[in-house]
Amino acid sequence: MAPSPQANSIAVSIEYFATLREHVGRPREELRTTASTVGELYAELDRRYAFPALGRVKVAVNDEFRDWSSPVRDGDFVVFIPPVAGG
């Protein structure tokens, strides 16, 4: 039997905030992905959800800021960070 196309996939948790949360329609999701970097994961989700234009988005993995080229691993918790506006 041919291997499933998802055979090499990993499980990740995503949390959405602010405009992304409203756009996606939920605060969290668990999903399987074959993305190898957080940039690839963002591109995959952008294809699925057609994220709104946001300016410069940052990314955090397991509650730390990371580069877009950072690897995404099984069990990672990923948050995409739209432009912030504290104060």
Add this chain to the structure above:
Amino acid sequence: MSHFEFSREPFTPERYRSRVADPVAGGYASFEGWVRNHNEGRGVQRLEYEGYEALGVKEGDRIVAEAFARFPIAKACCVHRLGVLDIGDLAVWVGVTAAHRDAAFAACRYIIDEVKTRVPIWKKEHYAEGDSGWINCEVRSADAPAGSALP
């Protein structure tokens, strides 16, 4: 104790002021950010702050640590509100003490400036006309799409 925290409830600066008390301090500088009733020509009725708290506390603590490295200060603390706020409500408070006022003023300014640009907090304004918008997240069609933010 963390030097940066979020508060889901209204708070007064007096509640946190004692945290920056120090026998060596000869000066105390503070900043209060309040909710104003207008932004970019539009009437604002209330605000919502949303925060990524786990990362926000870490980044806020890093900012205060940077202030300690840059300025000769005694104590420093920052508290940011989350949730729904009305006009005039306290949104953020920074308190810094130092032996001398120059360092206290400079560190207070450094902390609030960095918090506004680095801590993952988002602000939604609710306008007098009934609509609302996430500040800094609304990109006009002439601007680049989100994907272009990636390398």
